[in-house]
Amino acid sequence: MFLDLVNSRQSCRNFDRDKIVEKEKLQYALQCALTAPSARNRQPWHYAVVSNVEIADKVRKACQMGKFNAFLDDCPVFIVAQERPQDAIQALSRAMKLQDFRPFDVGTSMACLTLALEEQGIGSCYIGMFDEKAIQQAVGTKMTIRMVLAVGYAKQGDPHREKSRRELSDSVDFLQ
Numbered sequence: 001m002f003l004d005l006v007n008s009r010q011s012c013r014n015f016d017r018d019k020i021v022e023k024e025k026l027q028y029a030l031q032c033a034l035t036a037p038s039a040r041n042r043q044p045w046h047y048a049v050v051s052n053v054e055i056a057d058k059v060r061k062a063c064q065m066g067k068f069n070a071f072l073d074d075c076p077v078f079i080v081a082q083e084r085p086q087d088a089i090q091a092l093s094r095a096m097k098l099q100d101f102r103p104f105d106v107g108t109s110m111a112c113l114t115l116a117l118e119e120q121g122i123g124s125c126y127i128g129m130f131d132e133k134a135i136q137q138a139v140g141t142k143m144t145i146r147m148v149l150a151v152g153y154a155k156q157g158d159p160h161r162e163k164s165r166r167e168l169s170d171s172v173d174f175l176q
């Protein structure tokens with residue numbers, strides 16, 4: 001069931017640094033991410049997959065502050081989610097006072113990405129705390145860095161945590 005997949009995904013903070021993440025599996029997950037819906041089908045995402053040791057080191061450092069995100073020391077791969085600049089169609093939407101949907105679209109794409117990784121037994125963790133300039137430099141982009149995804153296999157025996165979430169009745173109103 002889809003709920004099983006959603007439940008089995010959890011933020012991995014216990015990576016096995018020695019287990020290589022296969023390129024084909026990353027490609028499959030990214031293909032799923034690229035298939036996500038987006039406002040006016042603008043597909044405002046762009047991904048940099050970082051497994052090169054030196055570049056990964058720079059990305060890692062840009063995501064760590066003191067003891068925060070120290071677990072990334074063992075993370076072998078980073079996927080840097082960038083947001084493309086507004087194009088003419090998006091600018092028109094803006095002029096019509098519609099929302100800028102780009103962050104929403106990138107988030108939707110990343111939800112597909114993380115679940116497609118999970119489906120293949122690969123762990124991930126969203127990293128929202130980062131030095132944007134340092135990451136732009138590391139991956140050689142001028143685009144907005146919307147999110148960093150830490151990717152890798154979890155260490156053997158890494159426990160599965162119970163989900164802690166609001167009740168359905170607290171988050172959903174059925175208006176009948």
Ligand SMILES: Cc1cc2nc3c(=O)[nH]c(=O)nc-3n(C[C@H](O)[C@H](O)[C@H](O)COP(=O)(O)O)c2cc1C
Nearest residue numbers: 009010011012013069125126127128129147161163
């Ligand atoms: C936008 C966003 C930013 C996040 N940033 C971090 C982060 O910098 N470090 C971290 O360890 N976890 C981060 N997380 C993971 C959340 O803490 C985690 O998703 C949440 O506690 C629910 O746990 P679960 O993913 O295991 O179900 C982030 C998650 C999201 C969606």
